[in-house]
Amino acid sequence: MRTRQRLEPLITCLFAAAFLIPSPLLAQETEPQIRISQSRMTVGSFQNILFEIDPGSARINTGGGFRLELPVSYLETEPYFWDRPQTDLPEARGYVEVRSSGGATLQTKLYGRRGGIIEAFVEEGALQPGERLSILYAGVVQSLDWPLKLRVEWRSAANEPWQRVGHVPEIVFLPQEPATLTAVAPADLQKDVPFDLAVVLLDKFGNRASRYRGTITLTATDSLTQLPGSYTFTQQDSGVHIFRGLAYHTPGFQRIDVSDGTLKTQSNYSLVSTYPLPLKRFFGDTHFHTGTGADNLKTNGPGGDHRGNYTRANLAYKYVRDVIRLDFASSSEHDIPQFDETVWQKSQTISNDFYQPGKFTTFFAYEWTAPIGHHVVSYKDTGNAIFSRHQYDSLLQLWQKLDEQGAPAVTIPHVTWPTPDHGIWKAVNNRYRKIGEIYSLWNNRFLLQPADDPQRFELGGDWSYQHAWANGHKIGVIGSSDNHTGHPGANNYTAYTQHTGGLAVALAPQNNRENIWAAYQQRRTYATTGMRIYLDFSSDGHPMGAEYSTNTAPHFAVNVAGTNTIETVEIIKYDGQSYNTIYTDTPGSEISVFEFTDEAFSGDSFYYVRVKQVDEYWRSPWSYTTREMAWSSPIWINLA
Numbered sequence: 001m002r003t004r005q006r007l008e009p010l011i012t013c014l015f016a017a018a019f020l021i022p023s024p025l026l027a028q029e030t031e032p033q034i035r036i037s038q039s040r041m042t043v044g045s046f047q048n049i050l051f052e053i054d055p056g057s058a059r060i061n062t063g064g065g066f067r068l069e070l071p072v073s074y075l076e077t078e079p080y081f082w083d084r085p086q087t088d089l090p091e092a093r094g095y096v097e098v099r100s101s102g103g104a105t106l107q108t109k110l111y112g113r114r115g116g117i118i119e120a121f122v123e124e125g126a127l128q129p130g131e132r133l134s135i136l137y138a139g140v141v142q143s144l145d146w147p148l149k150l151r152v153e154w155r156s157a158a159n160e161p162w163q164r165v166g167h168v169p170e171i172v173f174l175p176q177e178p179a180t181l182t183a184v185a186p187a188d189l190q191k192d193v194p195f196d197l198a199v200v201l202l203d204k205f206g207n208r209a210s211r212y213r214g215t216i217t218l219t220a221t222d223s224l225t226q227l228p229g230s231y232t233f234t235q236q237d238s239g240v241h242i243f244r245g246l247a248y249h250t251p252g253f254q255r256i257d258v259s260d261g262t263l264k265t266q267s268n269y270s271l272v273s274t275y276p277l278p279l280k281r282f283f284g285d286t287h288f289h290t291g292t293g294a295d296n297l298k299t300n301g302p303g304g305d306h307r308g309n310y311t312r313a314n315l316a317y318k319y320v321r322d323v324i325r326l327d328f329a330s331s332s333e334h335d336i337p338q339f340d341e342t343v344w345q346k347s348q349t350i351s352n353d354f355y356q357p358g359k360f361t362t363f364f365a366y367e368w369t370a371p372i373g374h375h376v377v378s379y380k381d382t383g384n385a386i387f388s389r390h391q392y393d394s395l396l397q398l399w400q401k402l403d404e405q406g407a408p409a410v411t412i413p414h415v416t417w418p419t420p421d422h423g424i425w426k427a428v429n430n431r432y433r434k435i436g437e438i439y440s441l442w443n444n445r446f447l448l449q450p451a452d453d454p455q456r457f458e459l460g461g462d463w464s465y466q467h468a469w470a471n472g473h474k475i476g477v478i479g480s481s482d483n484h485t486g487h488p489g490a491n492n493y494t495a496y497t498q499h500t501g502g503l504a505v506a507l508a509p510q511n512n513r514e515n516i517w518a519a520y521q522q523r524r525t526y527a528t529t530g531m532r533i534y535l536d537f538s539s540d541g542h543p544m545g546a547e548y549s550t551n552t553a554p555h556f557a558v559n560v561a562g563t564n565t566i567e568t569v570e571i572i573k574y575d576g577q578s579y580n581t582i583y584t585d586t587p588g589s590e591i592s593v594f595e596f597t598d599e600a601f602s603g604d605s606f607y608y609v610r611v612k613q614v615d616e617y618w619r620s621p622w623s624y625t626t627r628e629m630a631w632s633s634p635i636w637i638n639l640a
Helices: 004-020 075-080 313-323 341-353 397-404 464-468 515-520
Strands: 033-036 041-042 046-054 066-070 097-101 106-111 117-124 133-140 151-155 172-174 178-184 189-192 195-203 215-220 240-246 252-254 254-261 265-267 270-273 280-288 328-334 365-368 374-379 411-415 434-439 476-479 505-506 525-526 535-541 547-550 555-561 566-574 579-585 592-599 605-611 629-632 636-640
Touching: 033 579, 041 280, 066 133, 097 106, 097 117, 151 365, 178 254, 178 265, 252 547, 270 535, 280 313, 280 365, 280 411, 280 535, 313 328, 313 341, 313 636, 328 341, 328 374, 328 579, 341 365, 374 397, 434 464, 434 525, 434 629, 464 566, 505 515, 525 535, 535 605, 555 566, 555 605, 579 592
Parallel strands: 041 172, 189 270, 280 328, 328 365, 411 434, 434 476, 476 525, 547 636
Antiparallel strands: 033 046, 046 133, 066 117, 066 151, 097 133, 106 117, 178 195, 195 240, 215 254, 252 270, 254 265, 280 505, 365 374, 374 411, 476 505, 505 525, 525 629, 535 555, 555 592, 566 579, 566 605, 605 629, 605 636
């Protein structure tokens, strides 16, 4: 934090330098223009930025002036954006000062939904053509590396309308040094069949560490796997390198370890089979926000909308596909009034443009945001309507409109607060509520609570999934992020990646819309707290999410491979009266493989698997821990 004595000379120097620069706009230009002292900045760094505004041939009279909006947010997204502007303390972050090169007296006004709008207006006199107005901002800039074009407007007098400044220079943000190394491989592989391994470098904020030029080495648990001895990252890699044509030659769970001598990681485990598996695990994020989804379209007047206003859907999709390396994803903007038909069409177009059958699957979604009981409405195909909560404010109305429309849809419950009057499970609808979020950022320590609470919506009162299942809701589970920063799918890799969430896993033959959608419909899904935990749970050959009848004791098979030591793997049973853990495995390693027969089966019951890894302290400097978990969808078994 800078002292007043250190900052004031710097402010004076910057302003003096600005006013010595001759204006090129006196004769040949008439439109207002803005220049920015820095065009390239490192994310999360302290900057002294001078915005120099030339009104061109316009005269700015009393009440007229300029305003610009800095990306400022709140709650869990606040650390990702700019310091909130303030005019009271020159020694504090976010300090703003305004000056004129002429004789006009200026005043500064700060406002907007998050306080990010800086307005400099003429209080006395006038800003003449050729004179300039300068705004100094001294604070920490955004920690996200997407490019930024500020919103800048002007007006000639107090009673005149605001007009956009036509050309605003784009600010480019550079990532910090790498802080996290990740490696991603397909979860299900066949012996001797080639696969690709993606190695990704992230800075401490989760940005792609595009300037990384280090050398990494790879080793495999399968000693028969041929790997390159080492590899040095290039400019073309931009922090991501794909090793193609690797193959495991030994069945069972296998992984690859990666190190550059300082940063180390291990890939997710892959289950290697001697024959093609009918179902494979695909990881995704079905719930993230980018403002409106329409390329950063301004919403809700000056000041933005619900915490995602400054991100863009196309950049978010590139991030989740190319950096986090997920297999499927869906942006799901809030049904605010500004999310109208035009924006919805643009949102669908962006989602459709990213669809690559066999590689990356997208659907078409929005979030129905009633005061209680938010739901992500996801469509399999384009061309369907938004049924906003402003017009249809109950789930029954929403489902009726979906019935009338007749298009394939799911409504994914997004449980938020664990309050007794939640009401999210009052109405049963097993047609549209096939899957639901059991984990998202609302479980996470960085929202409004001091620590992560992974089981917050699994257990407890009438907001919980155990309550829902016991009351006739046959719903599978997924995790999602509910991300608002353009970084969907990111996990809490460091203490600075504060906006994290879970992952959805779909079991399907192939990665395309038909197969992933079928997994939704058949509840062949499971949830993780954000890590690529491998989980397979079946009963008498029926996969998770299934419902079947039998007159014999059900026989379960469980395969789990974690990203750290597994503390417990439990089979939980509900027999119509209560929930009980009927089997617990404590492997003391990263792998748990077992079978179990419920000899006590005597009536209609359902079962699910809960995985807990050991507490982890290394991700965070705080005293509390993080614990990665996974939950299977239940299997419903009826007595024949």
